[in-house]
Amino acid sequence: MKDQDAKTLSNTQRAVRDLRRMILSGELAAGTDHLESELAETLGMSRTPIREAALMLESKGLLEMRPRKGVRILPVSSDDMREIYDILTELESLAAQRAAEAGYSEDELAVLAGSIAKMDQAIEAEDLEAWAEADELFHQELVRLGGNKRVEAIVAMMSDQVRRARATTLFIRPLPVKSNEDHRVVFQAISEGRPGVARERHREHRLQAQAMLCGILEKHRLNSL
Amino acid sequence: MKDQDAKTLSNTQRAVRDLRRMILSGELAAGTDHLESELAETLGMSRTPIREAALMLESKGLLEMRPRKGVRILPVSSDDMREIYDILTELESLAAQRAAEAGYSEDELAVLAGSIAKMDQAIEAEDLEAWAEADELFHQELVRLGGNKRVEAIVAMMSDQVRRARATTLFIRPLPVKSNEDHRVVFQAISEGRPGVARERHREHRLQAQAMLCGILEKHRLNSL
DNA sequence: GCATTAATTTGCGTATACATTAAAGAATGC
DNA sequence: GCATTCTTTAATGTATACGCAAATTAATGC
Known part of the structure; x- marks a missing residue:
């Protein structure tokens, strides 16, 4: 090792x-x-x-x-957060669309399904760290399934940039129950092979996450994390 | 100097x-x-x-x-081209939307307008090099007006990666007359402050460009440029 | 006492040297 | 003649040295 x-x-x-x-x-x-x-x-x-x-x-x-x-x-301001989430919204939605177009089998979607299960368990146990980890996995796997290596790299880069800020807001934000529902809807659209739905649902999911996170940052005057 | x-x-x-x-x-x-x-x-x-x-x-x-x-x-394959254009499509469309939302004045849109004028002249003169340069300027300025520095950086990076391939296809592709019309439509949507239209028109523009370029690359078996 | 300039320190940019190790080539055995 | 092992070569990864310029401190003049 x-x-x-x-x-x-x-x-x-x-x-x-x-x-x-x-x-x-x-x-x-x-x-x-x-x-x-x-x-x-x-x-x-x-x-x-x-x-x-x-x-x-x-x-x-x-x-x-x-x-x-x-x-x-480099610190991350709420403006940075907005920039980054704008990019994540676009590229992940594309990935969701492409994943739905690809027509993956149940097996191939196992990791994605697993990440959702983990998030559910984490919410149940109110273990926010575990939830965050599973959420990260969901988004990472989603993008992987999208099949575009460059998107994968860019999303990973942007995720790194906001990780500190996300960790901070984790204990301020409301329990991410709605978030889990969103994931399930996106997953379903992908497994049913509905690109348009997957894309739009994921887009809405990210837009809400962005509004919530930036809102918190501004409300708490957390302007460089 | x-x-x-x-x-x-x-x-x-x-x-x-x-x-x-x-x-x-x-x-x-x-x-x-x-x-x-x-x-x-x-x-x-x-x-x-x-x-x-x-x-x-x-x-x-x-x-x-x-x-x-x-x-x-690094060579650029037609698969790379697809990946890159997928990203350009998403991020530039976002930029077009944001530019339209920003409500720029005529002055602020002067560079964008200028690039379109240059493209028209270039087409008139059938000067493809000049057209390519003006086209590059249009996209660069569009993204700048979008107001997201990270998008700007990513788009610049992706543009660099395909520049060689674009230069090669330049003399094989049809005269970009349609392309110029697209630019004008996007410009108009931005100057009229119609984000949705700007976004969608630009998206279509990029999707067509992608299909055309990748088509040429595959047809001519140009698989690493 | 303050401002301005000189001296000094310090951190970076870059050249250089060298150990390491992969690859190429030579030599040996079969 | 071919495979295998040994030798040799050569390119990299990294340490180190050093000049230079910026920043800091000291010193000088007013």
Whole structure:
């Protein structure tokens, strides 16, 4: 397991993985600056792989490299949230449509169905962390079923950018009961092979999620997460 | 002018700019491999900035770094073209909608109008290069007016990826007369503030462009450009 | 005491060196 | 002649060194 670390992965790859983790977990807080040399020491490697990793994470929108000021972990404002959800709405709806067009078998839709089941259980148990994880899986799998690798990559990128903000709002927002119903409707449209319905239902789902999340952020003046 | 080169831009930035140029122009042909050291010599700098530039261009989907095999300039297949146009269709349509919602003044729409005028002139003169340039400007400006920076970045990235392929099909495809009409319709919807119409018209425009381009690629067996 | 300039520090950009390891080629055994 | 193993080559991944410019601090003049 840990062998993956030293053996197959290069230091640059490890740096990408670890820095990403630290950013998403909040260990590297939004808005904070970090010198390349600090990060290098923290991760136990030289500046070279750190710089390469930072460059990659910069193009994924997680941080920004500013000469002499260090690497800045990018905060997410409610405006950013809007931008990102606009994109997620469009691309995921497309994916839902394409998934419905593809005519997947029950087997092929098992993961998607499983993610919905997990969300139901999580709601039952009022376990928000588990719900969030299953929700993430649903959206990821939906996009995978859409069959467009680039959409997959973009959606993953956008999801990363809002993950911190989502984690924060998780305990403020209402219990996502409605959300689960939405997922079920989308799933049904896909399994019945109804592209138009899948697309539109998912679109509405995302628009509502966006309105809710941005509303919360603005109401609570959470303007950089 | 040339001062920008040595003065304000870092070698890494120059490498990004120059490599991108060379890829888009075909000077670095699709599917070819290039050692980091070769590229370094070509651009007159050390491997370090070349590696950094390559990393950035890799995340923009223009090339791929494969250990020991060198930097590979990514070809674009007709499947790639489909993926990319699917994304452009969704995101540009959103931009058209948002631009219409924004209620821009005539002044603010001047660049967009100008690009349409240029396309008309180009068609008149049967100057396809000029038409392509103006078309590029139209789409770029449309997305800018949409007001979503991330959409702008993604669309730019996708456009880069298909630029070579578009250049090739340019002289095979029919004269883009219909295309110009489409642009005018979209423009009108935006200037009249009709988001739904702008969105739908642009969507249809892109779907047609996609069908036409992918059709040509497949018909001519152009499967990696 | 304040502003302006000089000195110093510090972090980055980049060249360079080197260890590692995959790939290519040579040599050996059958 | 062919397969297999050993050698050699060569390209990468990474550490390191260093010049340069920005930022900070000290110093000087008023």
